[in-house]
Each structure stands twice: as structure tokens, then as C-alpha cells.
Amino acid sequence: MRLAVQPLLVAPDPGRQAEGLEAELRLTLPSDIRLVEDVVDVVARHLEERFVDRHSVRFNLRVALSEALINAILYGNGEDDTKGVALRVLFGRHAVEMEVTDEGEGYDYHVLPDPTLPANRLRPCGRGVFLIRQLVDEVRFNDTGNSICMILRRT
């Protein structure tokens, strides 16, 4: 499935621009798992034009964004196509901030089991947020637990 809606490219608030986040992408996508690949491709293309480290875009940011979108669609919105996933990406030459918000009830991100422990290693799921935490510099959740913000910085 190809992405029918292209992201909106806008100028961030002046305060964020002062932090080096020069551009902002906004997109709301339906809860359709087939869209994840195309959304990640579109975002990566924008980031590669500006961000200093292309490998981090191709690997760290692609993985982190894929995992956040998958979680939002599968677990947050339960693949309910009446619910959307809001994506907001602020970026500049040295920093990227990606925020993914679903319409679900959220979850307690404090109690996620460590998938690398021997007892959990054979579990088929539970690696998404772990990978995100490994691949970006900072991860924040809102209080509800239905919005994740992932930040990557490179000098």
C-alpha cells in the first residue's frame, strides 16, 4: 500500500528553531500496519537531506520510528481503522525529535520486561521499546503512556 497522504513540512516554533530544530514534519496516518514502511521511507528521505549522520538516519532512526509506529498501530490503537496515529518529527542538522501518539489508553512503560534476560529471550514479542531505547539518545513518554518521543543527537 502506498502512502496517500504526504507529511506536512512546516517551520517549528521559534523556540525550537533556536534549539537547532529547523524543520517539522506532521502526519496523521490510519491504523494500517501496511503503511509503516512507506511512512518511515518518507520521513527518512527528509531527514537524510539535513541530518549530519546518514547512517543514523538509515539505521537508528528508521528502526526506532518503525517500532514506535508498529506499537502505536498494533497495541495502542488495536489496528482499529477509525483511530489514527499522529507523527511529528522536528529535525535539524544535529538533532532529530520524533513523537508518535496513538489514540489508545496507553500503558505503563515503567514495567516493560527486559527481553535480553534469559527468561524472556524466547518470547516472540517485547523487543520494540527495548530497541528504541538502545538506538536513540533519549526516550520520553507522556503520563498516559500513549505518546512516545524519541530524540537523537549527533555532532
Added chain:
Amino acid sequence: MAFTVRKQGGILVIDVDGQLIVGNRQELKQRVLDALEAGDRKFLIDFTRTGYIDSTGLGVLVSLSKKIRDEGGDLRLAGLNEDLKTLFELTKLDTLFAITDSAEQALAAF
């Protein structure tokens, strides 16, 4: 993205062309389970032409590994690029699978 399945010396080899992700993981799982049901016991998944595996793809590999082992079989992986190796190392799944650089090495090791 596509899966190519071939038999080589009694080993079922599956080439993953493109990505192993949430959108196609069930197809891979079903192909392997069908082959297991049909009597195959030796499996090699070749990722030489694979750019990316997401966490749901990793999850399918884990569940297939367990299922194949329960049936007395063997699942090996080959051809991971540097980024994919990093994913396996971060998740410690490199300790769960027999992984070789090339399909030829894996085939010789069965």
C-alpha cells in the same frame, strides 16, 4: 519484498529479499510451518539480500526456532549485514541462533 524457497541437499533454504517486517512476517512463518508439517527438519534462512528485520520479524524467528527445535529440527541463519547483526546483538538473539556469514557456510555446517 519476497521469499524464495528452495531445497538444497535436504535443507530447506529461504531467501528473504527486502525486509522481514510486520507486513510479511506471517507469510514467512506459514511457509516454514507448512514445510515442518510436510516433514522438513533442516531450515536455513538466508538474509544476504535483506535490508531490515523489525522486532515482529525477530519475534517470528524466535517462535519458529522454538517450534522447529520442539520437532527435533534445526534452524540456522546466514548473511546478516552489519546493521542486522547489531539488532541480534542488542537483543541477545545472537546467543539463540546459529548464525554464519554466508549461506554456504551454514549449508556446510548442517
